[in-house]
Amino acid sequence: xxxxxxxxxxxxxxxxxxxxxxxxxxxxxTVLVLFIYLSLASDAFITANNLINIGVQSAVxxxxxxxxxxxxxxAGIDLSVGSVAALSGVLGALLVVxxxxxxxxxxxxxxxxxxxxxxxxxxxxxxxxxxxxxxxxGMLSVARGLVYIVTGSVAVSGTxxxxxxxxxxxxxxxxxxxxxxxxxxxLGHLILxxxxxxxxxxxxxxxxxxxxxxxxxxxxxxxxxxIISGTMAGLAGMIAASxxxxxxxxxxxxxxxxxxxxTVIGGASLFGGEGTVVGTLxxxxxxxxxxxxxxxxxxxxxxxxxxxxxxxxxxxxxxxxRRRRAAAR
Amino acid sequence: xxxxxxxxxxxxxxxxxxxAVDQVSLTVLPGEVxxxxxxxxxxxxxxxxxxxxxxxxxxxxxxxxxKPVAFRGPRFAQLVLGVSMVxxxxxxxAHLSVAENLCLGDESSRWGVLSRRADRRxxxxxxxxxxxxxxPARAVGTLPIADRQRVEIAKALNGNPxxxxxxxxxxxxxxxEIDDLFTVIAELKGCGITIxxxxxxxxxxxxxxxxxxxxxxxxxxxxLPAAEASPQHLIRLMVxxxxxxxxxxxxxxxxxxxxxxxxxxxxxxxxDLVDCSVDVRSGEIVGFAGLVGAGRTELARAxxxxxxxxxxxxxxxxxxxxxxxxxxGIAAGLGYLTEDRQAEGLAMALPVxxxxxxxxxxxxxxxxxxxxxRKIAQSWGNxxxxxxxxxxxxxxxxxxxxxxxxxxxxxxxxxSQVLFFDEPARGIDVAAKAEIFDLIGRLAAQGCxxxxxxxxxxxxxxxxxxxxVLRAGRIAGELARDEFSEERIMQLATGTGKGFQx
Numbered sequence: 001x002x003x004x005x006x007x008x009x010x011x012x013x014x015x016x017x018x019x020x021x022x023x024x025x026x027x028x029x030t031v032l033v034l035f036i037y038l039s040l041a042s043d044a045f046i047t048a049n050n051l052i053n054i055g056v057q058s059a060v061x062x063x064x065x066x067x068x069x070x071x072x073x074x075a076g077i078d079l080s081v082g083s084v085a086a087l088s089g090v091l092g093a094l095l096v097v098x099x100x101x102x103x104x105x106x107x108x109x110x111x112x113x114x115x116x117x118x119x120x121x122x123x124x125x126x127x128x129x130x131x132x133x134x135x136x137x138g139m140l141s142v143a144r145g146l147v148y149i150v151t152g153s154v155a156v157s158g159t160x161x162x163x164x165x166x167x168x169x170x171x172x173x174x175x176x177x178x179x180x181x182x183x184x185x186x187l188g189h190l191i192l193x194x195x196x197x198x199x200x201x202x203x204x205x206x207x208x209x210x211x212x213x214x215x216x217x218x219x220x221x222x223x224x225x226x227i228i229s230g231t232m233a234g235l236a237g238m239i240a241a242s243x244x245x246x247x248x249x250x251x252x253x254x255x256x257x258x259x260x261x262x263t264v265i266g267g268a269s270l271f272g273g274e275g276t277v278v279g280t281l282x283x284x285x286x287x288x289x290x291x292x293x294x295x296x297x298x299x300x301x302x303x304x305x306x307x308x309x310x311x312x313x314x315x316x317x318x319x320x321x322r323r324r325r326a327a328a329r
Numbered sequence: 330x331x332x333x334x335x336x337x338x339x340x341x342x343x344x345x346x347x348x349a350v351d352q353v354s355l356t357v358l359p360g361e362v363x364x365x366x367x368x369x370x371x372x373x374x375x376x377x378x379x380x381x382x383x384x385x386x387x388x389x390x391x392x393x394x395x396k397p398v399a400f401r402g403p404r405f406a407q408l409v410l411g412v413s414m415v416x417x418x419x420x421x422x423a424h425l426s427v428a429e430n431l432c433l434g435d436e437s438s439r440w441g442v443l444s445r446r447a448d449r450r451x452x453x454x455x456x457x458x459x460x461x462x463x464x465p466a467r468a469v470g471t472l473p474i475a476d477r478q479r480v481e482i483a484k485a486l487n488g489n490p491x492x493x494x495x496x497x498x499x500x501x502x503x504x505x506e507i508d509d510l511f512t513v514i515a516e517l518k519g520c521g522i523t524i525x526x527x528x529x530x531x532x533x534x535x536x537x538x539x540x541x542x543x544x545x546x547x548x549x550x551x552x553l554p555a556a557e558a559s560p561q562h563l564i565r566l567m568v569x570x571x572x573x574x575x576x577x578x579x580x581x582x583x584x585x586x587x588x589x590x591x592x593x594x595x596x597x598x599x600x601d602l603v604d605c606s607v608d609v610r611s612g613e614i615v616g617f618a619g620l621v622g623a624g625r626t627e628l629a630r631a632x633x634x635x636x637x638x639x640x641x642x643x644x645x646x647x648x649x650x651x652x653x654x655x656x657x658g659i660a661a662g663l664g665y666l667t668e669d670r671q672a673e674g675l676a677m678a679l680p681v682x683x684x685x686x687x688x689x690x691x692x693x694x695x696x697x698x699x700x701x702x703r704k705i706a707q708s709w710g711n712x713x714x715x716x717x718x719x720x721x722x723x724x725x726x727x728x729x730x731x732x733x734x735x736x737x738x739x740x741x742x743x744x745s746q747v748l749f750f751d752e753p754a755r756g757i758d759v760a761a762k763a764e765i766f767d768l769i770g771r772l773a774a775q776g777c778x779x780x781x782x783x784x785x786x787x788x789x790x791x792x793x794x795x796x797x798v799l800r801a802g803r804i805a806g807e808l809a810r811d812e813f814s815e816e817r818i819m820q821l822a823t824g825t826g827k828g829f830q831x
Contacts, residue, residue: 194696203687206676213635213673214688214739215659273678 027282058288059177067232075272076132080139082255085237093156093247114234122223156247167242205272340389351547367544368758381414382406411491423470428452576791584611593641609778616789619799634658664740677725682706688743709738730761
């Protein structure tokens with residue numbers, strides 16, 4: 001007896017890999033179609049400036065969404081990312097303006113604030129046993145409140161021009177936010193596919209009891225996952241602050257929705273156990289393309305919201321359909 | 330012969346990729362208990378869902394009283410045709426009360442306001458028909474499984490159906506509860522209700538059936554009177570070939586003590602464990618018998634470390650285990666195959682190989698060694714005869730027997746020396762069951778210590794060297810192989826025996 005491996009190719013072969021890429025086709029196909037359509041519909045679309053702009057625009061959402069993907073794979077959710085990003089941005093800017101901290105250190109400091117917020121989320125979920133939705137909903141409110149307290153709801157400005165490097169600088173032709181995103185994505189992909197952390201995240205999301213009974217230290221890894229999400233929110237918050245060269249107290253309101261949309265469009269399941277970095281990147285890119293295209297084609301911004309909502313429906317519907325078909329096979 | 334009450338004529342049902350029911354013709358006579366047997370996946374449940382109009386047939390005619398019936402859904406089937414169904418997976422709303430569940434979809438109301446009193450009254454009369462005395466205001470989620478199932482049967486009696494279909498109602502019950510259920514079935518039959526009863530437990534046929542229909546691969550193999558349906562004959566019809574010994578217990582020299590648990594105590598939700606001590610030797614198969622709620626699963630989980638005991642010592646090969654978590658138990662060489670694979674045993678959405686290595690992931694430079702992982706999974710797959718399209722197939726898509734083997738592979742890969750099998754044959758068809766018990770025997774022969782928990786006594790009587798009987802969280806007695814008998818075990822389990830206390 002053994003494997004009846006005739007019909008289905010064995011893993012590691014190109015056919016298997018092709019198949020797993022095909023499963024992302026819903027998002028990838030939409031991105032492609034939209035890309036072609038926009039390049040035909042608008043002269044301003046395929047210009048170096050605009051494409052770079054799209055990259056930079058999607059970078060903030062995509063970086064946070066990669067952290068979110070890991071959380072969602074564990075069947076959790078992090079609603080606090082928008083507020084945490086704002087908190088990191090304003091505190092990072094304050095470190096420079098008020099305390100004269102060196103800019104690289106301020107960036108690390110701001111990102112670390114995100115990690116701390118993530119750790120609090122993680123402890124609330126694992127130690128206090130709160131539902132992730134509730135724990136991070138609380139953090140959404142608390143972090144935003146802190147932002148307004150420390151800033152007095154006034155933007156933190158007066159940062160030196162070097163502060164802009166992270167968000168506006170370029171290395172050769174490539175904008176630094178995009179490079180940062182690439183780095184985060186590669187790391188995220190490796191974590192998910194090649195480390196215990198990633199494997200345990202999928203296992204916890206698929207069946208937390210099975211994971212625990214298999215000796216997975218569930219609480220420790222769940223806490224790590226929220227720390228990662230917070231850290232990504234912090235990093236993205238610093239990039240966003242750097243782009244506008246100031247800490248904006250109103251940054252990131254509602255951002256969590258875009259982030260969750262990107263991961264869901266990219267094939268992550270809110271029930272856990274499913275999700276990939278590649279999918280999430282495509283999801284984030286799709287959202288950025290819609291926003292960018294709407295501006296170029298002069299579509300009312302309110303319609304963007306509707307389009308994004310409909311795309312979420314289609315993506316999830318397609319995903320379920322695909323899964324049902326695969327299960328029936 | 331009486332006119333058939335129900336008649337299916339060349340009925341087929343196709344799901345994407347499978348022909349679940351293939352040109353089935355079946356008649357049910359009024360007043361009979363008609364047992365439908367077949368392996369998992371033979372199409373029993375689907376066939377019954379067609380009868381109860383839960384699913385719409387693709388082809389064929391269903392007649393009631395000789396007249397073809399339209400398809401209008403389960404409510405129509407129950408209230409108009411008088412055909413209702415008790416589903417296998419209990420379909421009750423745990424948060425609602427017994428009465429609310431019983432009247433769900435058909436609440437008594439006056440001017441749009443629910444009348445709780447009328448619903449409770451109706452609930453009481455339904456409950457009386459299934460010999461269940463519970464407060465109709467109690468939330469269903471707080472009832473024990475056996476009572477929940479009784480509620481489910483009561484629900485099926487809404488609207489005074491003529492036919493009640495029961496889909497494997499005994500899978501979650503203990504022997505005593507099964508006897509009670511059979512009494513209820515006999516009473517319903519006495520009231521003139523026709524019962525269609527799905528089962529894969531052949532001993533139930535003799536207890537219940539007037540006639541038996543055997544299904545295989547979506548087709549009817551044969552319908553025969555119960556008198557002609559010996560278990561051996563039925564197995565042959567179900568499987569399509571002879572199966573050797575269902576419980577192949579090898580002769581194994583029992584060796585040194587592998588696992589020693591001493592004075593385990595733990596306060597629990599269902600039952601408190603009090604001073605339970607267990608030794609398991611190399612090559613030995615020990616059974617945990619007892620009623621549901623006696624603490625068998627709880628004891629295994631406490632020894633393994635899935636639940637942390639309040640007191641007691643566990644040592645493996647003479648070395649003390651610090652039971653703080655399942656992790657410690659695994660590191661010491663223990664493995665626990667849960668009763669409910671789907672809820673606790675496997676990550677159903679993950680592929681075969683990732684489930685096999687979950688308790689012991691091969692690493693290289695702190696990264697998962699994917700080629701090694703593949704090799705490990707491949708090798709266990711071959712050794713244990715796991716049948717799957719590929720090692721990347723999601724576990725969810727595999728049969729119960731193959732899923733069980735994957736859990737076994739996980740523990741063997743984690744180098745477990747003592748394995749707890751909690752209801753290892755649950756939800757597995759006859760052929761796979763024989764394979765699993767053969768595997769258990771081989772593991773014992775290789776020097777593993779084995780603990781089997783089962784509510785089905787023949788499994789324990791045939792496989793075990795020793796049986797510990799639990800009652801209300803204590804070990805009520807211990808039987809060596811030459812003392813085995815169902816009566817002795819039941820006496821110890823229910824406390825009706827005279828002084829077998831050890």
